[in-house]
Every structure is written in C-alpha cells, then in structure tokens.
Amino acid sequence: MSQSLALVGIGKIARKQHIPSIAAIDGLSLVATASRNRAATVDGAEAFPDLTTLLAARDDVTAISLATPPGARFGDALAALRAGKHVMLEKPPGSTLSEVETLVSEAKAQGVTLFASWHSREAAGVKMARDWLKPRRLTTFRITWTEDVRDWHPGQDWVWSAGNLGVFDAGTNALSVMTAILPAPVHLASATLAFPENRDTPITADLVFDSPAEITAHFDWSQPGDAHWAIEIETTDGAARLTRGGARFETDDGVKVDAEDAEYKRLYANFLALIDVGRLDVDLSPMRHVADAFLLGRRVQVAPFHW
Amino acid sequence: MSQSLALVGIGKIARKQHIPSIAAIDGLSLVATASRNRAATVDGAEAFPDLTTLLAARDDVTAISLATPPGARFGDALAALRAGKHVMLEKPPGSTLSEVETLVSEAKAQGVTLFASWHSREAAGVKMARDWLKPRRLTTFRITWTEDVRDWHPGQDWVWSAGNLGVFDAGTNALSVMTAILPAPVHLASATLAFPENRDTPITADLVFDSPAEITAHFDWSQPGDAHWAIEIETTDGAARLTRGGARFETDDGVKVDAEDAEYKRLYANFLALIDVGRLDVDLSPMRHVADAFLLGRRVQVAPFHW
Numbered sequence: 001m002s003q004s005l006a007l008v009g010i011g012k013i014a015r016k017q018h019i020p021s022i023a024a025i026d027g028l029s030l031v032a033t034a035s036r037n038r039a040a041t042v043d044g045a046e047a048f049p050d051l052t053t054l055l056a057a058r059d060d061v062t063a064i065s066l067a068t069p070p071g072a073r074f075g076d077a078l079a080a081l082r083a084g085k086h087v088m089l090e091k092p093p094g095s096t097l098s099e100v101e102t103l104v105s106e107a108k109a110q111g112v113t114l115f116a117s118w119h120s121r122e123a124a125g126v127k128m129a130r131d132w133l134k135p136r137r138l139t140t141f142r143i144t145w146t147e148d149v150r151d152w153h154p155g156q157d158w159v160w161s162a163g164n165l166g167v168f169d170a171g172t173n174a175l176s177v178m179t180a181i182l183p184a185p186v187h188l189a190s191a192t193l194a195f196p197e198n199r200d201t202p203i204t205a206d207l208v209f210d211s212p213a214e215i216t217a218h219f220d221w222s223q224p225g226d227a228h229w230a231i232e233i234e235t236t237d238g239a240a241r242l243t244r245g246g247a248r249f250e251t252d253d254g255v256k257v258d259a260e261d262a263e264y265k266r267l268y269a270n271f272l273a274l275i276d277v278g279r280l281d282v283d284l285s286p287m288r289h290v291a292d293a294f295l296l297g298r299r300v301q302v303a304p305f306h307w
Numbered sequence: 308m309s310q311s312l313a314l315v316g317i318g319k320i321a322r323k324q325h326i327p328s329i330a331a332i333d334g335l336s337l338v339a340t341a342s343r344n345r346a347a348t349v350d351g352a353e354a355f356p357d358l359t360t361l362l363a364a365r366d367d368v369t370a371i372s373l374a375t376p377p378g379a380r381f382g383d384a385l386a387a388l389r390a391g392k393h394v395m396l397e398k399p400p401g402s403t404l405s406e407v408e409t410l411v412s413e414a415k416a417q418g419v420t421l422f423a424s425w426h427s428r429e430a431a432g433v434k435m436a437r438d439w440l441k442p443r444r445l446t447t448f449r450i451t452w453t454e455d456v457r458d459w460h461p462g463q464d465w466v467w468s469a470g471n472l473g474v475f476d477a478g479t480n481a482l483s484v485m486t487a488i489l490p491a492p493v494h495l496a497s498a499t500l501a502f503p504e505n506r507d508t509p510i511t512a513d514l515v516f517d518s519p520a521e522i523t524a525h526f527d528w529s530q531p532g533d534a535h536w537a538i539e540i541e542t543t544d545g546a547a548r549l550t551r552g553g554a555r556f557e558t559d560d561g562v563k564v565d566a567e568d569a570e571y572k573r574l575y576a577n578f579l580a581l582i583d584v585g586r587l588d589v590d591l592s593p594m595r596h597v598a599d600a601f602l603l604g605r606r607v608q609v610a611p612f613h614w
Contacts, residue, residue, distance in 0.1 A: 074494070074517070096599035097404070098494035098592065099517070105492070163497075163603035185412070187381070187405035190470075200605055210381070210406070285405065291598035292403035296470035298507055299606070 003086070003275060006032040006061045008051050008076055009068035010040035013090065017119075018067050021264035027272055032058050051076045055083050063113075063275065065268075066090060071163055074099045077114075081106045086113040088271045092172050092287045095163045104282050113275045115267075116282040118176035122266035123246025124259035129233065130181045132251060136235035141182065143217035145174040147227035149203075155307050159201065166201025168290045170229075171219040175286040177231065177246050178217070186211050188289060191297035196305035203305060207293055222305075310393070310582060313339040313368045315358050315383055316375035317347035320397065324426075325374050328571035334579055339365050358383045362390050369393065370420075370582065372575075377402045378470055381410070384421075388413045393420040395578045399479050399594045402470045411589050420581045422574075423589040425483035429573035430553025431566035436540065437488045439558060443542035448489065450524035452481040454534035456510070462614050466508065473508025475597045477536075478526040482593040484538065484553050485524070493518050495596060498604035503612035510612060514600055529612075 007018055010033050019042055022030045033041065034048045041047040048054035054061070063086040066073050070092050077094075080087045081103065093116035094100045100116065107114035120126070147170055153159045159169060179185070189210040193202040203222055209215035229245035240251040248258040274281055314325055317340050326349055329337045340348065341355045348354040355361035361368070370393040373380050377399050384401075387394045388410065400423035401407045407423065414421035427433070454477055460466045466476060486492070496517040500509040510529055516522035536552035547558040555565040581588055 094494075095603050096494045097595050097602075098492065098599055101592075101595070102492050102494060162605040165602075185405065185409050187401075187403045187409060195606070285408075288404050288408070288598075291595075291602045292405055294601040295404075295472075295598045296402050298469035299502070 001276060002027045002029070003063045003272060004029055004031045004061050005063045005065060006030075006034065006051075006054055006058065007042075007045075008034045008064060008066050010035040010037065010042065011067065014067045017264040018065060021268050022065075024265050025268045025272065028268060032061055051079060055079065061085065063088070063271070065271075069158065069164070070095045074103070077103050078106060081110050081112060081114065084110055084112060086115075086271070086275050088115040088117055088267070091116070091118050091176065092165070092290070093282065093284070097284060097287060097291055100282065100284060100287075104280065107280055111278070113271070113278070114280045114282055115271045115274055116284070117267045117271070118173075118180075118283070118286060119263040119267055120173035120177050120246055121180045122263040122270075123177070123244075124257045124262070125242050125249030126177055126180055126246045128249045128256055129231075129240060129242050132240055132249075133181060133233060133235065134183055136237045138182075138213040138233070138235055140232065140234035141178070141213060141215040142232045143174045143178060144228060144230050144232075145171055145217065146220040146223040147229070148224050149221040150307060152227075160196075160199040160305070162200040164201055165290065166199070167203055167205055167219045167221040168293070170221065171205060171217065172286050172290055173245065174217060174219070174229065174231070175289045177242070179283070179285040179289070181231075182215075185285065186215055188292045188296060191293040192300060193293065193297040194300050194302045196303060197301045198304040203302065205293060205297070207289075308583060309334045309336070310370040310579060311336055311338045311368050312370045312372060313337075313341065313361055313365065314349070314352075315341045315371060315373045317342040317344065317349065318374065321374045324571040325372060328575050329372075331572050332575045332579065335575060339368055358386055362386065370395070370578070372578075373397060376465065376471070381406045384410050385413060388417050388419060388421065391417055391419060393422075393578070393582050395422040395424055395574070398423070398425050398483065399472070399597070400589065400591070404591060404594060404598055407589065407591060407594075411587065414587055418585070420578070420585070421587045421589055422578045422581055423591070424574045424578075425480075425487075425590070425593060426570040426574055427480035427484050427553055428487045429570040430484070430551075431564045431569070432549050432556030433484055433487055433553045435556045435563055436538075436547060436549050439547055439556075440488060440540060440542065441490055443544045445489075445520040445540070445542055447539065447541035448485070448520060448522040449539045450481045450485060451535060451537050451539075452478055452524065453527040453530035454536070455531050456528040457614060459534075467503075467506040467612070469507040471508055472597065473506070474510055474512055474526045474528040475600070477528065478512060478524065479593050479597055480552065481524060481526070481536065481538070482596045484549070486590070486592040486596070488538075489522075492592065493522055495599045495603060498600040499607060500600065500604040501607050501609045503610065504608045505611040510609065512600060512604070514596075
C-alpha cells in the first residue's frame with residue numbers, strides 16, 4: 001500500500017539521506033515536513049512549524065519519520081502514534097531506554113508500525129559478514145570506530161551535553177552492526193570511558209565483552225583525518241574484515257562487496273514492508289550496550305576539548 | 308510442588324534474610340549451599356565451594372537462589388538455567404541489562420522459571436499505595452531515599468568500584484517501589500550524579516522524570532543517622548506517605564499499615580508460585596531507570612569519600 005509520509009526535522013541528515021532516499025522509493029510520497037527552522041522547506045511538501053500543527057492540518061498523512069535529535073523525539077513520536085500514524089525513528093531511538101519501551105506499548109495499543117532504524121545495519125557487507133560467520137567459530141571480533149568529531153559535528157556543542165552520548169553517537173553504529181552479525185547475544189564485561197574535563201560526554205571509549213572469544217570495541221572521536229570504521233573478524237576457519245562502516249567486506253579470498261551507500265533507501269523500503277505486514281521492529285540491543293557501558297564503565301578524565 | 312533449594316552466596320543478606328525466610332516457607336527446603344568462604348555453612352544443608360560442584364553432586368536440587376553480588380552472578384545463573392533449574396536472582400538482577408536479557412532467553416528455552424526479585428516491592432504498604440493512587444490524579448511523587456553508607460556497607464570498597472552502582476544500590480529499591488505504584492510507565496527527563504573525586508560510583512543522585520506530575524527522586528548515601536526511605540504522594544484528591552522503605556503507609560485519614568518486615572518471605576512464596584504455574588517474572592524497569600540515569604545524567608565531582 002502507498003504511504004503519504006511526513007518528515008520531522010529538516011537538518012543535515014534529512015537533506016543528505018532521508019529526502020533523496022524517500023524520493024527513490026516507490027509507494028512513498030513526502031507530502032509534508034515539520035521544522036522549527038522556517039527556512040527549512042522541501043519542494044513539493046507542505047511545511048509546518050511543528051508536528052502538532054502538521055497532524056491537525058494533514059489527516060491524509062499515514063506515516064511519520066523523525067529525523068530530529070534523540071532528546072527532542074519522544075513527544076513527537078508519542079503524538080504521532082496516538083494519532084494512529086506509523087512511525088520511523090532515527091538512531092538512537094531515544095535518550096532513554098524507558099521512553100522507547102513506552103513507545104512500543106503505545107504502538108502495540110494503536111496497532112501501528114514502529115520502526116527503530118539502525119542505518120549502519122543496511123550497509124552492503126553486514127548481512128554477508130553475518131552469513132560468513134554463522135558456520136564458523138569466532139576467536140576475535142575487534143571493532144575500531146574512529147573519526148574526527150571536528151569533521152562530523154563541527155562546532156556542535158550539543159554532542160558534549162549530558163544525554164547526547166559523545167563518541168557513542170558514532171559507536172552505536174558499530175554496535176548496531178555487531179549485534180546484527182554475532183550469532184548469539186553478548187554483554188559487556190568492562191568498559192572505560194574518557195571524558196574531557198570540560199565536557200559531559202566521553203570522547204573515547206573502550207569496551208570488552210564477556211565471551212570465550214575476544215570481543216572488543218575501541219571508539220575514538222579525536223582521530224584527525226579520514227574516519228576509520230572497521231571490524232576485524234577472526235575464526236578457527238579464516239579471517240574477514242568489514243570496513244567503510246560495513247560497506248566493504250573482504251575475506252582471505254578477496255573483496256566480496258564494496259558498494260555505494262544505499263543504507264537509507266533500504267531503511268525506507270524496510271519501513272514500508274513492516275507497515276505492509278503490520279509489524280513493529282524495535283531492537284534495543286545496540287542502545288542497551290551503550291547504557292550498559294555508562295552503567296558499569298570506569299570514568300577517566302582527560303584533557304579539555306576545544307573545537 | 309515442593310522444591311529442593313540451593314542458596315549461592317552465604318553472606319550478610321543470606322543470613323539475615325534468605326535463610327530464615329526459606330525456613331518459614333512450606334514446600335521449600337534448603338538442601339545445599341555454595342560459598343567461596345568455606346566457613347560459611349548452614350546447618351542441615353550440604354556445603355559446596357561453588358555452584359559447578361554443587362550441580363554435579365546434587366541432582367535432586369530443583370531450584371537455585373543467587374544472593375551473590377551482581378557482578379558475580381551471570382555465570383552461575385546461566386549454568387543453573389542450563390542445568391534445568393528454576394532460578395531466583397537478588398536485586399539488581401545483573402551488572403548489565405544485556406546479560407539479563409540473555410538469561411531470560413535461556414530460561415524460556417529451558418522452560419524453567421526465572422525470577423528477578425525486588426524485595427522492596429514486597430513491603431506491606433506498596434500494594435496499598437498503588438491501589439490508593441489508582442483512581443486519583445497524581446500531582447507530586449517525591450522520593451527521598453537517604454542513608455549512611457558507613458552503616459550499611461562499612462568499609463566495603465566494592466560499592467565504590469565501577470559497575471556497583473554506588474548510591475543506586477539503595478536507589479534501585481526506591482525505583483522498584485515507584486514502578487510498582489505508578490499507574491503508567493515514566494522515563495527520566497534529567498539526572499545529576501555526584502561522584503566523590505576518589506571513587507568510581509556516585510554518592511548522591513537527583514532524578515527528574517518526564518511527566519505532567521512532578522516526579523522526582525533524591526538519593527543520598529552520606530546522611531548520618533537513621534535511614535530515611537520515604538515517598539510523598541500528592542493528588543488532586545488527597546495526599547499519602549509511604550515510609551520505612553514501604554512498610555508504613557498513611558493517608559490524610561491516618562496510618563493504614565505499619566508492619567514488620569516480611570519482604571523475603573513473600574519473595575520466596577512468589578518464587579514457589581511462579582514455579583507452580585510455570586512462569587517467569589523479570590521486570591527490568593527499575594534497573595533500566597538506573598541505566599538511563601547513568602546514560603543521560605550530568606556528572607559532578609564532589610569531595611573525596613573516606614570511610
């Protein structure tokens with residue numbers, strides 16, 4: 001069935017990913033937008049200052065996608081679900097685990113779809129890596145996810161305010177890939193989080209998972225130069241590497257895939273498919289690992305961070 | 308059906324609460340114990356150095372209760388479930404949320420009972436407070452949970468090591484009561500956690516929940532004198548107070564109950580009832596609020612803590 005979509009939050013990620021991806025999907029039309037920024041409009045879609053006004057004016061809208069920051073998302077998501085709309089959430093799906101549980105209950109009560117999206121899971125090599133690993137015995141799973149926050153969030157002080165995760169904003173992507181690939185769930189054994197002395201969120205994090213295999217993650221937001229988003233996998237029957245955030249997968253036999261980014265197109269196709277079959281998809285495991293890291297992690301203080 | 312129980316972790320809480328409560332329950336016999344401390348034995352129960360040895364020697368055991376600290380509990384819980392035993396966990400049920408999810412999956416796969424206990428929920432006034440609040444409109448729900456860590460954990464440095472929650476060790480009790488009383492789930496809006504500069508866990512915490520009512524919690528581990536475990540409830544139709552950790556409940560009409568502690572007796576009765584009907588009871592909501600508080604809380608550093 002065709003869906004009339006409204007997009008809330010017309011910022012960088014909306015322009016770069018959501019809007020072109022929506023346009024590329026059959027059965028999905030962007031009919032309305034909501035943004036606090038009045039200049040943030042999209043050709044062909046009616047612009048509203050907020051979701052409440054949008055919902056009141058456009059009852060033809062059947063689905064809502066929220067691309068606002070996680071701290072601002074709960075109220076809109078709840079209002080959309082209560083209005084009987086299908087809802088898709090950017091990652092991470094909220095600023096607390098508890099609020100997402102409330103959204104799940106509401107979606108079930110309304111009989112609508114709630115989709116907590118994890119875009120990195122749609123990178124071309126992820127399912128391939130999962131299938132490659134499945135029949136093998138894992139010995140090492142080493143995540144290295146480093147980038148320069150000055151490139152990715154230039155001058156955005158909000159990333160350093162409590163509740164906005166710091167380096168885990170990038171790290172959730174790695175954890176969403178990890179949880180999609182590993183054949184069985186794992187949990188953290190220990191973690192170290194480094195907080196710049198003038199900031200409220202960590203700039204680096206090191207995680208060690210409880211497993212007979214060595215499963216670790218190193219997140220660093222202070223690496224100049226190109227982002228390095230990689231997972232090295234070793235097994236008793238060969239090794240493999242997932243790089244470029246999951247877009248490239250290679251084994252001892254060579255490169256298996258190295259694709260252009262189509263993550264958000266796949267997300268919107270998934271959202272449509274979930275609506276069609278009347279299902280929810282809310283996997284909190286990546287965010288739960290982040291919460292667990294804050295819960296049991298040791299905090300160390302490091303040099304102040306300045307842009 | 309009668310259960311042959313083994314108790315793992317023979318420390319202060321086992322002697323004070325678990326062992327006398329088990330003895331008071333019909334249909335439950337303590338047949339074995341496991342403790343790293345060889346001197347920690349219980350009359351009438353066979354003593355083992357660890358759960359693995361116990362499971363190998365006593366296949367008559369049908370249920371296992373774990374009173375060890377949360378950090379040491381996962382391996383034992385998993386081994387007990389895999390051996391087909393019913394399992395009861397002290398609070399909090401683990402040191403990560405993710406590990407408890409794994410235990411739930413394992414219990415379902417084995418078809419056995421897993422009971423994540425929250426002893427404060429069994430205090431005499433809790434259900435009364437819930438029923439009193441149900442038909443009323445809440446305006447204020449103010450939790451004040453203060454005690455002196457020097458009284459409750461004298462010299463126990465482990466409470467200050469990362470992963471052991473600090474003041475939330477007591478605060479989870481309050482949150483387990485809150486989640487049992489409020490008519491609908493809530494989630495945190497903000498939190499402030501104060502860490503002594505020489506310690507890895509917080510000594511005080513202030514929580515504000517997102518709600519049209521004022522829902523707050525103040526936890527403090529540095530209050531000399533008697534513990535003060537209270538919840539003040541105000542509604543548009545009268546006020547009430549739950550004190551003594553939930554054992555005493557009073558409204559504008561006077562004291563409704565002020566009972567002796569029978570929390571652990573009720574826990575073991577619940578455990579037996581769950582086994583009889585073949586069900587699990589794992590409500591993670593109190594622990595999820597703690598994880599959320601660490602996730603979005605602002606950290607402040609306060610004076611060093613010395614015993």
